[in-house]
Amino acid sequence: MILAPSILSADFSNLGNALQLCDEGGAHYIHVDVMDNQFVPNLTIGPPIVKSLRPLTVKYMDVHMMVIHPEKLVEPFAKAGADGITFHIEATDKPKEVIDLIKSAGKDVGLSLKPKTPVSDIEPFLDKINLVLVMSVEPGFGGQGYIDGSTERVAEIKQLLIEKGLQNKVQIEVDGGIKLHNAKEVIDAGADILVAGSEVFKADDPIQVMKSFYSLENL
């Protein structure tokens, strides 16, 4: 299991400290929530922030673009130092072009779907991507509740990947409302990567919470 703390829930006045906490907590990924106040009703982080954070960590920068016209931000985030770039299937009518753009930038390709989006919408692209980002909250904010039925969706996507022989090529990342109390269920359903924002950064001891996530897998 890979933990991807979302810095959306961190103290934006001291993101360097958030990265330091992730280092000490042993998280593998840094989840960067990009919002444009168009695709979602919130405005957060752009390429300059990723550029300033890049030299502070060797961890995998997992950029989650909740934006319209994702094709316009692929190169800026790639140049800023993203390792993986994920866009939403709902945000473009040319997903294949966005996938190719991310690939030509030499980055891992993630495709995300909102809770109400049918899995069939992403099926045609599964053999072209590295990651499916399953939203277990409506995108836009940290600190929301895990949507019932999300675990079943993870299992459905896992099954689809297995049927297509893609289970070792495409990872499943689950994002939204992930807590220590529901993480094991999500992992058992087939998740490879868990995003946790508020559970980590709103905790009294973020480092201990991150370590607790990693101990779950052995339960």
Ligand code: DX5
């Ligand atoms: C929501 C973001 C999530 C969110 C996770 O639109 O994509 O990554 O920050 O935060 P929690 O873990 O608090 O739900």
Ligand code: ZN
């Ligand atoms: Zn996210």
